[in-house]
Amino acid sequence: MESIVTLWFVNVTDPGTVLEAEPKADRGFGRKYLAQLNPAWPITPIGQFPLNRSAQASPGEFYIAGFPGITVVQTVLTETPSLSELNPRLLDSIPAKDIYAFAVNRDTGYGGIAHWHDGVLKRSLCAERTRTYEDVGLPIPFESPFWAGERAEAAGGISLPFEPVDLVDEAQRSWLGVDISPDGPDIHVVGYAVDGRPEPKVAEAPRHRAQPGPDRTAEQSPAPGDSGDYDDYEDHKAEESSSDSLARLADTTGTAARQLGRGVGHWWQRTRTYVTEKLRHSDRD
Incomplete structure (x- = not known):
């Protein structure tokens, strides 16, 4: 099963304060991160944009940003319905006191949340409405209204009383201390492809220099030695009576x-x- 996975590596006590400041993403940081994660990958920058106001990562792409005390990495993973089974190379790619993982597949209704503290898995819940892949640790207080059936209509049978995707959104707000939706502050990231595609080309607008028109008088033309590009230079001529x-x-x-x-x-x-x-x-x- 394919899902979009977003990892947050946090080394600050209040990540929300950092993210609310809308720090910019360092293009070089992501390139170095990917080169260390897999030196064989061909790394191609594909753009800079807000993570929470753009289409999510596609296969072969990574959206990355390094902020003060926080690193975010979003990519697409296959066959990882249980977040506790994330590739250790990816999970350990950034040393962090707390690691939060969020996974979604909106086509199937799959949603997953997980939290590691000092390398120990504290909570993981990965499920679709009619199937639970993993339920590790005790529910967090923000989960209570979901389990109580207050966030979704009852589906009956063995269905969960909530949509797992909705729980993912709430977990991000609670654990990170900030709204990660399009209504929240911009989460600036840099996108990279590792599938060998060429870097997008951006056409430059042609540069035109202003040309004197056919009716331009001598009084309007720049004097010899004056710059035609600027109009705020002093004219050092003798003072006239x-x-x-x-x-x-x-x-x-x-x-x-x-x-x-x-x-x-x-x-x-x-x-x-x-x-x-x-x-x-x-x-x-």
Whole structure:
């Protein structure tokens, strides 16, 4: 039976606080982890995304992240209906005080939860509604409403009074201290393939440099030595007199005004005459 298994290796007393901060995933960490887990694997990064807002891992894929005191690994396993029988190489791949495992197959209704503390299995429950694969240890308090039939309608016969998949969701919230659903904080991970597929190619947008249009005037073009890429550099030219500055402004504005139409041009002629008279009288002072 194929199931999606998510392992949490925890070395902090309050993992919820760490995860609520939405730490970023280190792309290099996952590559090193997989190289140590199986040096023969061809490792291909396939993307970065929130674990709880993306499609779950597919066969041949690992979603991995290393946070302060916490490591999460999600992959697809076959023939592991009992979490106590997880491959020791995978289970021991990260030294941790507490290890939590969650397994689901939503097509069959299979759900599994397990907790190891200091290397000792404390609790494991792996089941479908009509079949229990493993029931080790005492029920945890968060399981009570499920066993009491408060979380699902009765199915009768030998069926469990709850859906095992629903118990998995509750176990994650209780053990990790944070909502792992899409409503919770982003759990940033990096995805890797180990089946030899090529790395996805992302097309780069072509870079275009702005070209001067056919109507661009000399006043609008960059001066020799100026950078055409930036417009916030100082223009270190000699300071102009107030009369020269006003005259140059009048000429430049006149060019723009003429381009706007004849009506604006008539207005400009009157304004230019006024400005010229002001300049002429100013020069006499």
